[in-house]
Amino acid sequence: MAARIALESLLQRNPVHVPSMLALHAIALEDGRVQAATALALTAVEHLSDDPELIIDVVDALLQVGETVVARDTLEHAALARIGDAAMLARMAKLRRILGDHEGSLALLNRADAAGMNSPEFRFDRAHALIFNGHLQEGEAELEASLRLRPLDGMTTLSLSRVRKQTSERNHLDRLRQQLQQVAAGTDDQAILLFAYYKELEDLGRYDEAWDALERANAAMYARQNHDPDYAWRLFDGLIERCTPEFLQPADVVHEGPQPIFIIGMPRSGTTLMERVISNHSQVTSAGELYDFGMQLRWAADNQSILDERVVERLPGLDYADIGRRYLNRTQWRAQGTRFFVDKMPRNWMLAGMIHRALPQARILNMVRDPMDVCFSNFRTWVMGESFPWNYDLQALAAHYLQYRKVLAHWHAAMPGVVHDVSYSELVRDPEATTRKALAFCGLEWEPGCVDITSNKAVVATLSAAQVREPIHQRFFQEWRHYEKQLQSLYEAVAL
Structure with a gap:
């Protein structure tokens, strides 16, 4: 409440201060005041400068309240067309993906790749953009690149298991066993690795082992839920x-x-x-x-x-x-x-x-x-x-x-x-x-x-x-x- 009062006071003194609008937008959403949050995000658009990072923050706020048309139009801001920073290109790609523009998202990720982006999260996001756009083999290779940077990541491993049917000649079972030995017990990564292990065992027709992995995976995940x-x-x-x-x-x-x-x-x-x-x-x-x-x-x-x-x-x-x-x-x-x-x-x-x-x-x-x-x-x-x-x-x-x-x-x-x-x-x-x-x-x-x-x-x-x-x-x-x-x-x- 104190933060909200202070920010509202600041806006009274400076009605065009977009960072304050965004902070109040976040507070309103947290409080369940969706109409107020929407009004703040839309007002922020009217007072944008040429600061590309702030523009991206406003687009993010718009998407959180479902203002897709204004968000799409704001992404066409001239200041964003000049961005060459890899991290900001990757952020824009995520916003394009939320809008459903998966081709545009992949194009931005490719620019970020050319600009030197190489984190495991980036490789994972680019892999899925490739898969969504029908480039399955390239996506699989990008998932492997992501996993080399973060070897125990459950989601990357599961995505690799899902991208094709595994065979006795070509599968990841040995690597999965090693990952399961090394990953911390009780974590999401452990549970997700077990889902991947189940999937590959089932692909090979090893149903008893597959069920054991699936049962363990689901039990681990359900224990982490608050479901009634x-x-x-x-x-x-x-x-x-x-x-x-x-x-x-x-x-x-x-x-x-x-x-x-x-x-x-x-x-x-x-x-x-x-x-x-x-x-x-x-x-x-x-x-x-x-x-x-x-x-x-x-x-x-x-x-x-x-x-x-x-x-x-x-x-x-x-x-x-x-x-x-x-x-x-x-x-x-x-x-x-x-x-x-x-x-x-x-x-x-x-x-x-x-x-x-x-x-x-x-x-x-x-x-x-x-x-x-x-x-x-x-x-x-x-x-x-x-x-x-x-x-x-x-x-x-x-x-x-x-x-x-x-x-x-x-x-x-x-x-x-x-x-x-x-x-x-x-x-x-x-x-x-x-x-x-x-x-x-x-x-x-x-x-x-x-x-x-x-x-x-x-x-x-x-x-x-x-x-x-x-x-x-x-x-x-x-x-x-x-x-x-x-x-x-x-x-x-x-x-x-």
């Missing part, structure tokens, strides 16, 4: 209670211009595959995984979190037409001249009712995958550490899946016809028929090239970056049966 499944049940039960059919009636508004196609579902349910298929259509552009709708809901609720009990309490008082307008104002540029853009944020399944109320013209596709396939795919995958805490425990994962299923059942009942379920198994077994139905739901005519995902050269910035560059295939069915005995409790909890 009971809170999640209360949250979603409250959401369902609040979102009656009457409440979910859409706003009386027609939004003009390109419209979003939301692809939602459990992580690892095939959302990236669906995105590749739909965005092959000539009237659809892929925008990637966007946080924009959640950001605008958070702004309207003036709350630190996108969805918590406070947001649920505030839902009746929000202006949904305004939320829709704010969302479109910050996203329609991504359509690049097409009628639709794909917003593939799987966790938007939690927000589908509010999406429909705010954006009546939007289409929502929900990917549905066999419960054991999708749950096991999550259990086996380290994803963003604390962002998915339920992934690391079978009973917590089962509870999360059942919460997803309950909420989706409510959306279908409360707003019939608004969400179109797409079966992952049907998509891979009969791509054309399944895609025809999805396109018709979106108001699009069939185009034969849609199911040839190898022709889609767009950036892929998800865990499926390597997989979706292959033709549609049927390999990822019932892989959990290698561990059927160990997964019996999960099966009993989620099997239909």
